[in-house]
Amino acid sequence: MQTRPPVTDWATDFDHFDPQWTANPYPIWADLRQRCPVATSQRFEDGGYLPTRYDDVREIAYDAEHFSSRRVIVREHKLPLGASTAPPITSDPPEHTAARKVLLPAFAPKEIARLEDKTRAVCRSLLDAMGDRAEVDGAVDYAQHIPVRVIAHMLGVPEEDGDLFRSWIQRVLVDGVRNPQIVPPTVAEMTAYFDQRIDERSAQPGEDLVSFLLAARVDGAPLSREHVLGSLRLILIAGIDTTWSGIGASLWHLATHPQDRARLVAAPGLMQTAIEEFLRAYSPVTMAREVVKERDVGGCPFKPGGQILLSFPAANRDPAVFEAPDEFRIDREVNPHAAFGLGRHRCIGSNLARMEMTIAIQEWLARFPDFTETPGRTTTWSEGTVRGPRRMPITILRRA
Amino acid sequence: MTEARQLRVAIAADRCQGHNRCCLVAPELFEADDEGNARVRGDGSVPAGLEAKAKRAVANCPEHAVRLTGA
Numbered sequence: 001m002q003t004r005p006p007v008t009d010w011a012t013d014f015d016h017f018d019p020q021w022t023a024n025p026y027p028i029w030a031d032l033r034q035r036c037p038v039a040t041s042q043r044f045e046d047g048g049y050l051p052t053r054y055d056d057v058r059e060i061a062y063d064a065e066h067f068s069s070r071r072v073i074v075r076e077h078k079l080p081l082g083a084s085t086a087p088p089i090t091s092d093p094p095e096h097t098a099a100r101k102v103l104l105p106a107f108a109p110k111e112i113a114r115l116e117d118k119t120r121a122v123c124r125s126l127l128d129a130m131g132d133r134a135e136v137d138g139a140v141d142y143a144q145h146i147p148v149r150v151i152a153h154m155l156g157v158p159e160e161d162g163d164l165f166r167s168w169i170q171r172v173l174v175d176g177v178r179n180p181q182i183v184p185p186t187v188a189e190m191t192a193y194f195d196q197r198i199d200e201r202s203a204q205p206g207e208d209l210v211s212f213l214l215a216a217r218v219d220g221a222p223l224s225r226e227h228v229l230g231s232l233r234l235i236l237i238a239g240i241d242t243t244w245s246g247i248g249a250s251l252w253h254l255a256t257h258p259q260d261r262a263r264l265v266a267a268p269g270l271m272q273t274a275i276e277e278f279l280r281a282y283s284p285v286t287m288a289r290e291v292v293k294e295r296d297v298g299g300c301p302f303k304p305g306g307q308i309l310l311s312f313p314a315a316n317r318d319p320a321v322f323e324a325p326d327e328f329r330i331d332r333e334v335n336p337h338a339a340f341g342l343g344r345h346r347c348i349g350s351n352l353a354r355m356e357m358t359i360a361i362q363e364w365l366a367r368f369p370d371f372t373e374t375p376g377r378t379t380t381w382s383e384g385t386v387r388g389p390r391r392m393p394i395t396i397l398r399r400a
Numbered sequence: 401m402t403e404a405r406q407l408r409v410a411i412a413a414d415r416c417q418g419h420n421r422c423c424l425v426a427p428e429l430f431e432a433d434d435e436g437n438a439r440v441r442g443d444g445s446v447p448a449g450l451e452a453k454a455k456r457a458v459a460n461c462p463e464h465a466v467r468l469t470g471a
Contacts, residue, residue: 101435104418104435104436105434105435105436107436108418108432108433108434108435108436109420109423109432109436110432110434272424272425276421276460333456333459334456334459334460335460336421336459336460336461336462337462338462340419342417342462342463343417343463344417346417346418346419346463350418350419350420351420351436354420
């Protein structure tokens, strides 16, 4: 790993790849929220901005006129526009509206409910594969596989392709932020993969998402091949490490908080508020916007070209909106969290993510009602734009 | 003597983004349409006993799209 100059002042030199941020970003945001509340950084081309208050994040998310989605990852060096379009996440109105509308039905709650049995079977087979080991890795042996297998199922491709999917994500979202030259060949690889799938499904349509996109019509016309490819890249990239991080962080919380663990096992009816609280307290996903027209938000001028790290995780720890935000309350009743974003770009996979998290935790607890983070071993967290455990040594204390 | 006014929920369709929180908190009062956006069941009247759930649906909507009237 290359070394980066350490951050000297988080308010003027923030870096979401700094080891301090990766280890524990919450105190950094709490400090910035009080004294800035918008941090800046020259580490990112044309300047980076980091709003930390819920209201400021909302303002930016709602304002596509000044803050474009055409670049959704903050990078040291911007990629040329069009290098990795993935409609609708990289679209602004008016194109965004139709591109999103076409995808929505495939991710509506009743469609996602049809995937519950498959998800449960995936979780059980992963738990079966752990055998009677006393020590497992909650991320490597469990969380990371669940969304990959569910997405593979949705796309109608072999589960074994999951390793390929994870390597693409690592290169686009993590390695590529610092080494932009690896992004275009990765995108080309994904395009080649999905090009083949499109040819297959054009010849023989199935019940999968590729066929769904090929059959979709906007104003009577099919989507262009480029659009279908972009949306498939989006579904793949956005649907995997995000949910894997959500499942992993939830398990990590339970592994390190025996009272919450016992409470959830004793009262499964708490699952709904627990899942929303996992989503709030450990929101995995940070997005980005590019300033296209100057505007002040939170008393800070945002200059055209600047890249905004749109931290929904920071918004979700804002005491102006959430009582005792740094406390995890398994039965939190008022929790309008922004883990899935705010405004027109609300995560289209939110119902899928929530379903996968719920079933993953239910099945884990049904098999392992008591477990703990392995003493003396540390959990490691991903870097950058999606936050979740990547290695999480867990000792099983009791089996059902 | 005044009768308590009828509580009613409504969804501001221009604000709803399909977070689905109201449908999860109060499935008796809300449902998702084919695109995943929320709509009220029936005419939105809140039956006795569901007042607290209606208020929770309002409080948990991140887009401020759920309205409660008659309170």
